[in-house]
Amino acid sequence: MKPLKIADKTFTSRLFVGTGKFGSNDLMREAVAASGSQLVTVALKRVEIENENDDLLAHLKLPGVNLLPNTSGVRNAKEAVFAAQLAREALQTNWLKLEIHPDPRYLLPDPVETLRATEELVRLGFVVMPYIQADPVLCKRLEEAGAACVMPLGAPIGSNKGLATREFLRIIIEQSNVPVVVDAGIGAPSHAAEAMEMGADAVLVNTAIAVSENPAEMARAFRMAVEAGRMAREAKLAPVISGAQASSPVTPFLNDLNDLL
Amino acid sequence: METFYDVQARYDWETVRKQIYACTPADVERALEKERITMDDFAALVSPAAAGYMKEMAAKSYAVTRRRFGNVIQMYVPLYLSNFCSNQCVYCGFNCSNKIHRVVLNEDEIRREAEAIRRKYKFQHILLVTGESPAKASVEYMGRAIEIMKEYFSQVSLEVQPLEADEYRYLMDRGLHAVYVYQETYNEARYPVYHLKGKKRNFRYRLETPDRLGEAGMYKIGLGNLIGLEDWRTEAFFMSLHLRYLETQYWQSKYCFAFPRLRPYAGEGAFNPNYPAGEKELLQLICAYRLLSEDLELSISTRESSVYRDKIMPFGVTTMSAGSKTMPGGYADEDDTELEQFAINDDRTPAQVEAAVRAKGFDPVWKDWSLYLQESCIGNAR
Numbered sequence: 340m341k342p343l344k345i346a347d348k349t350f351t352s353r354l355f356v357g358t359g360k361f362g363s364n365d366l367m368r369e370a371v372a373a374s375g376s377q378l379v380t381v382a383l384k385r386v387e388i389e390n391e392n393d394d395l396l397a398h399l400k401l402p403g404v405n406l407l408p409n410t411s412g413v414r415n416a417k418e419a420v421f422a423a424q425l426a427r428e429a430l431q432t433n434w435l436k437l438e439i440h441p442d443p444r445y446l447l448p449d450p451v452e453t454l455r456a457t458e459e460l461v462r463l464g465f466v467v468m469p470y471i472q473a474d475p476v477l478c479k480r481l482e483e484a485g486a487a488c489v490m491p492l493g494a495p496i497g498s499n500k501g502l503a504t505r506e507f508l509r510i511i512i513e514q515s516n517v518p519v520v521v522d523a524g525i526g527a528p529s530h531a532a533e534a535m536e537m538g539a540d541a542v543l544v545n546t547a548i549a550v551s552e553n554p555a556e557m558a559r560a561f562r563m564a565v566e567a568g569r570m571a572r573e574a575k576l577a578p579v580i581s582g583a584q585a586s587s588p589v590t591p592f593l594n595d596l597n598d599l600l
Numbered sequence: 601m602e603t604f605y606d607v608q609a610r611y612d613w614e615t616v617r618k619q620i621y622a623c624t625p626a627d628v629e630r631a632l633e634k635e636r637i638t639m640d641d642f643a644a645l646v647s648p649a650a651a652g653y654m655k656e657m658a659a660k661s662y663a664v665t666r667r668r669f670g671n672v673i674q675m676y677v678p679l680y681l682s683n684f685c686s687n688q689c690v691y692c693g694f695n696c697s698n699k700i701h702r703v704v705l706n707e708d709e710i711r712r713e714a715e716a717i718r719r720k721y722k723f724q725h726i727l728l729v730t731g732e733s734p735a736k737a738s739v740e741y742m743g744r745a746i747e748i749m750k751e752y753f754s755q756v757s758l759e760v761q762p763l764e765a766d767e768y769r770y771l772m773d774r775g776l777h778a779v780y781v782y783q784e785t786y787n788e789a790r791y792p793v794y795h796l797k798g799k800k801r802n803f804r805y806r807l808e809t810p811d812r813l814g815e816a817g818m819y820k821i822g823l824g825n826l827i828g829l830e831d832w833r834t835e836a837f838f839m840s841l842h843l844r845y846l847e848t849q850y851w852q853s854k855y856c857f858a859f860p861r862l863r864p865y866a867g868e869g870a871f872n873p874n875y876p877a878g879e880k881e882l883l884q885l886i887c888a889y890r891l892l893s894e895d896l897e898l899s900i901s902t903r904e905s906s907v908y909r910d911k912i913m914p915f916g917v918t919t920m921s922a923g924s925k926t927m928p929g930g931y932a933d934e935d936d937t938e939l940e941q942f943a944i945n946d947d948r949t950p951a952q953v954e955a956a957v958r959a960k961g962f963d964p965v966w967k968d969w970s971l972y973l974q975e976s977c978i979g980n981a982r
Contacts, residue, residue, distance in 0.1 A: 360670020362961045384969045387754075412973040414852065422973050443854040444847065444895050497668050550666045 340569050343540055345518050346434075346466040346487045348405065352377050353535065354565040355407070355520065356558065357545025359385065360497075364398040366554050371401060374558035378405050380436050380543070383422055384412045388429035407468065409436035415449075416456035423460055435460060436490070437469040446496040450477050454484060461485035470522055473504035478511045478519075489515060490543065492523040493534065497546045499526025502533055512538040528564030535568025536576060603811045604845050605804050608838065613787055616643070617834045623647035632656055637891055642840050645888035646833045654884060661887040661916040668894045672963045674919040676725040676757070677950070679713055680928045681705050681745055685731030687798030689784070691826060691862060691871040694731040696798065703928040704736045710745050714752040716931040721923060721950045724967040725755040727780070729926075732761035732800060739767045746774045750977070755969040757820070761799065762809040768816035773976045777969060780822030780858065781809045786838035787830045794829055810842065814850025819974075821846065821853050822899070827882070828862030828873025836885055840892050847893075856897035856919065857889055861904070883912050890916035906946040910956050922946075922953035 343350045355378045361367035371379055379399060387393045399406060408426040413419045416439065423435050437460065439453050440446040448471050460467045466487045471477055473491035481489055491511055494500035501524060502508060512519050518540035525531050526547045534542050544561050551557035623644040631641035632653065644650060650657065682704035685694040693700070705713065717723055726749055730737040742760060749756045757778035758771065768779065783806060785791055791803045800806065813821045823842060825835045843855055861882060862873040877885070882904075889898055899919040900909055909920065924944060925931055948956070957964045971977045 360672060361963060362671035363958070363963050384973060385965070385967060387967065388970075410973070412969065415975065418973055418975045421975075422970070425972055441852045444851070499667060546667060546670065549670055 340566065340573065343518060345468075350377050350541070352562070352565075353541040353569055354531070354562055355379065355541055355543040356548060356561075357543065358382075358395065358399065360546055360549035361554060362549075364394055367395075367549070368398040368401070370548050370554035370558040371399065371404060373555040373562070374544075374548070375562045377403050378407050380407045380409045380545070382411045383408050383426055388426060405434070406430060406432055407434050407436050408432065409438050409470075411438045411440070411446075413439055414441040414452075415439065416452045416459065419452070419456040420459050420463070423465060424463070427465070433464055434466045435468065437467055440470075448472055448492075450474065453477075454480055457481055457484045457486050468520070473507040473511060475507060475510040475514060478515060482515065482517050486517060488518040488520050488540070490520045490522040493521050493530065494524025494526075496523045498524050499547055500524050501526055501530040502537075505537075508534070508539070509537060528560045531561055532564040532568035532571075535565055536571050538572055541565075603808045604842055605807050607845050608786070608788075608807070608841065611838070611841070613789070613834060613838075616837050617831055619643055620647045620833045620837060623649045625649050625652065628653050631891070632660065639837070639841060639844070642888060642892050643837055645891060646836045646885060648833075650884060650888070651880075654880070654887075657884065657887040657891065658915045661890040662914050664890055664894050665914075665916050665918065669918050671961060672965045673913065673917065673957050674725070674897075674965045674968055675723060675950070675954075675957075676727055676755075676919065676921055677717060677721065677723040678727040678729050678759070678921060678924050678926070679710075679717070679749075680729045680926055680930065681710065681741075682730040682733065682737045683928055684733035684736035685798075686733050686735070687731075687800040688796040689798075689800065690794050690796065691829070702736075704730075704741075705928050707744060707748065709929060709932070710748050712932040713929065714749060718752050720931070722954070722964075722966045723950065724753050725757070725969070726753040727757045727759060727921075729759045730761075732798065734761060739763060739770060743771055743774045746771060746776055750775045750971060754967050754971055757822075759822075762806055763812070765812040765816045768813055768818060772816065772818065772974075775971055775974065775977050776818075777974070778820035778822060778854075778856070779813055779818055780824065780856070781806070781813070782822075782824035782826065782858065782860070783807060783839070783842075784826045785829045786825060786835055786842075790830055810846055811849070814846060814853055818853055820856055820897070821850075822856040822858060824858035824860060826860055826862060827877050827885075828875055831875050832877045832881065832885065836888065840889070843893060843896065854895075854897065855893075856899055858899045858901065859885060860901060879908055883915065886912065886916045902944045902946040904945055906948050906953075906956070909946055910960070913957070913960050913962070920953065920957070922948065923950040 352375045354376050356374050356376045357380045386395050410419045410422050439449045453469050457467050470490045478489045494503040520541045521534040521539045522543040525544050531542045548557045620643045627644035628650045631644045683694050684702050685696050688696050746756050755777050759780040788803050795801045810821050897918045898916050900917050901921050902924045954964045
């Protein structure tokens with residue numbers, strides 16, 4: 340499997356995981372370790388960034404694991420930029436998962452504020468990973484603004500509905516010059532494998548692991564699915580053939596070409 | 601501009617009540633099959649016909665809550681600033697005709713309370729409570745209290761008299777996150793029977809408070825009715841109607857329901873509920889609210905017993921208080937229980953409640969907000 344490069348970092352794991360919703364910080368730590376993930380998101384609202392002994396952060400001190408602070412809770416670009424600067428200083432990382440979802444119901448991202456914040460944060464030297472709607476044009480705009488990758492959603496956060504935005508993800512993957520990380524909605528390892536087979540560069544999973552009855556085991560399952568999907572992609576999937584090919588209206592026309600070809 | 605008062609005016613209490621009581625098991629089954637229910641489905645879920653489907657409702661409520669909120673329970677603690685009140689509500693201990701010792705904490709006392717809570721417990725979310733007395737606890741007083749709280753806590757909420765939208769904005773600028781305002785009853789005709797004196801007698805002004813909160817852009821708006829005053833099933837319908845209205849009108853706010861329950865009480869001169877709801881009914885109500893809205897926060901206070909709180913914790917509840925003292929000054933001076941607003945039925949310490957939450961497999965969350973995420977606090981937040 341080819342490693343994945345985002346900004347200045349190289350990842351051998353293409354599974355990123357979230358740290359919310361776990362029944363305890365111990366379960367969370369076990370699951371993160373089992374996932375093999377090298378990039379884990381942490382909600383700034385959940386941690387005391389100025390407290391060195393913050394329990395959640397302490398549980399994430401694992402070899403090879405990089406923190407990716409997220410701005411969940413902010414409503415606009417101004418708030419996101421401010422929070423990002425505090426996080427950079429306290430957590431010593433310029434990586435940021437940009438989340439601006441002013442709608443608390445479905446937690447859907449605000450495209451206008453996200454683009455605005457990305458422009459500003461890139462200017463300030465951040466590695467910006469924006470969470471966004473599966474909107475191909477918006478993805479190109481974010482790429483032009485200097486986003487390190489794009490993180491389109493498969494389905495609303497926490498819905499476990501899989502790749503409901505499949506057709507748009509396909510276009511995004513086809514057009515993107517930066518890595519595409521499918522985020523949100525991935526509820527089963529098969530969804531993750533499907534995203535990887537489609538050509539996504541990585542996936543981000545949280546709820547499906549955190550609320551399963553055995554989070555560590557589920558994390559392992561996702562790890563394997565992501566690897567399987569990526570391997571299949573690199574080995575090139577055989578095309579899907581629909582129906583038999585014996586004869587079709589085009590056959591005589593093709594036969595006419597025999598002399599020519 | 602239309603408010604919820606106009607929306608509610610299109611419904612008749614008695615007609616809704618009859619609709620609920622006429623629901624059949626088939627109506628309940630249909631509601632249980634849906635991913636997003638209608639108000640008619642909700643009527644079925646709070647109807648007597650749903651009593652035979654409690655296990656199904658609880659199982660679905662559990663699954664939906666876990667998927668949306670995870671295996672966590674949010675923890676908060678109330679801090680009573682004042683028990684002065686200019687209202688005469690027949691069910692409340694702060695009632696202005698009650699001859700109790702009245703207290704309003706000054707800034708030093710407020711600070712002492714905050715320090716006592718932070719020293720003894722893990723709470724980072726605080727709910728400031730007052731009786732309704734603008735003369736004793738003004739908007740400026742609340743603003744000052746919020747500013748003090750910001751030094752100690754990462755989320756500050758308020759449960760006080762209804763205010764104007766610009767007053768809410770003033771308090772948000774000081775760091776306020778959420779406001780809880782309880783309608784007590786949605787039955788306009790019966791409302792005056794319980795509210796004898798004071799500004800609270802104005803049903804419409806109180807009912808339109810969440811509209812003013814939404815207009816002010818409040819992060820979270822808490823609704824509640826006092827279970828026992830009127831038929832709780834019909835109350836639930838109207839509060840849910842209120843939620844559906846607010847969700848589309850003020851789409852950037854979060855919503856939280858509380859369901860304080862009055863219990864029959866033998867004491868002399870005590871208020872007895874006309875329509876008491878039992879523990880099974882309260883569970884039905886909690887599950888119905890969860891199936892109404894996946895992202896609605898559901899908060900259960902220490903009015904309910906420890907055994908009951910532990911038992912129903914997995915089935916929709918998202919938020920719990922613990923170790924509550926309902927008299928001003930109660931955290932710094934723990935022996936004084938004379939001034940309580942209502943009786944606490946879960947008197948466990950926060951550490952004991954934390955252990956009970958963990959025993960269910962849930963992580964107690966003490967902090968789920970950072971003040972610096974709030975635009976109004978940029979520059980001066982903890």
